[in-house]
Amino acid sequence: MSIQFDFGIMYQGDALAMLRTLPDSSMDALVTDPPYSSGGLHASARRADPAQKYQTTGTKRTYPPMLGDCKDQRSFITWATLWLSECWRLLRPGAPALIFSDWRQLPAMTDAVQAAGFKWRGVVVWHKPSARPLLGEFRRDAEFIVHAAKPPAKTFNRTCHPGVLRHAVDTSRKVHLTGKPVALLKDLLAVTPEGGTVLDPFLGGGTTAIACIETGRRFVGVELSAEYAELAADRIRQAEAAVAG
């Protein structure tokens, strides 16, 4: 199933299956926020319903269930390598790839990225100042973005982009449990070619698509959950209306 938009297209279904139907060398960048499967270091993470894993009792706000976030470390690497390999095929040579990860999965993700044929370029830091405090410990207030490229790596402008990006999460505008700020995605898109097509196989609430629309890029998104696909479609239409109006 797919929905066509002015600025792109969204497929609803399994990322790996959908990616296989798309043609070689048709995309200019990969920007995505896959399920982290964190805590997946232990088999306990393989619980049947990972939906509310990250939400504590008493939380007012609830989100629809997150699918596919229940892998242990080994299968996480295998799975990530599989979809990253498909993405590699879809990307044009020189295309950048930006993949979100938390601290725990970062080494696994850099392995998978390289196993899929990408050249690892660096690690971008997302500093989210509103993270939960931890007494006597370092606050886990950073998430990481693995920066890679399908060789030969290219640059698309002569601007200097900061490697540590500070953006607060706006919970009121967040529709996905792990929703990212649009401004953060815009910062990441800054290293992708203007007017290019951006692939996001884990579209979630559609933030990547919105950032594309607001910066004049096209998008190809995939989202497994029908519930999130619908939420994303709404937000995408709003964003398109806003830039048209």
Added chain:
Amino acid sequence: MSIQFDFGIMYQGDALAMLRTLPDSSMDALVTDPPYSSGGLHASARRADPAQKYQTTGTKRTYPPMLGDCKDQRSFITWATLWLSECWRLLRPGAPALIFSDWRQLPAMTDAVQAAGFKWRGVVVWHKPSARPLLGEFRRDAEFIVHAAKPPAKTFNRTCHPGVLRHAVDTSRKVHLTGKPVALLKDLLAVTPEGGTVLDPFLGGGTTAIACIETGRRFVGVELSAEYAELAADRIRQAEAAVAG
């Protein structure tokens, strides 16, 4: 060879050999900045003279040669696991470990830390705003600190410590090519027990020791290079004089 100070002791020699002479469970924390061996992903990095690897021709300031920074990735992990295992033996249960790493060696370092028996707790980010700009790319303005602990992990205060630390490098006060700001080390020491003994097997210019002196902790340092050991000893004496006066 060793030099005794009011606040600690420095050994000049090979880290692994020196650590082997020290007694079990005698240290309260490990804080160190080992040679990164970056670029060591390929065997070409095993060049005979790694001394000036990070300095481009025409650089005004030069530093004494860095020893032991010429390993490929596999031997880096093996070597890191060896000295980390010795450190593990020297640490008391619950002691925190903080090990600097650049983005390229971060996955190797988290592997080595865990192979040596530590529990990996997180990744602290050092944001250095003065990093070299890169056109069309993300600036490499973050370094990483692997945060681990000898189980069972303990906390030593009820303060909440930020996980992203912003400190500019002061090149005028830096004596080592990879010298870190004292304030950064002080931030890291904040999760170690007050008045405890901090181990640094790669003392370099002695910044860890200085931060210990300024925060009322003791230190045990090892430095391979006689040249740096001498520079460190000078700085340590100055710092001790400053807190005494």
Added chain:
DNA sequence: TTAACGGATGAATCTTGGC
């Protein structure tokens, strides 16, 4: 328009209890 106040929140982690 700006400043101060207070409630809600958190890609979590630890402890405890059961199998």
Added chain:
DNA sequence: GGCCAAGATTCATCCGTTA
């Protein structure tokens, strides 16, 4: 005893609301 699941705990920051 080891493994696993469920419940309790935590407070600086953010942001809307009020002054």
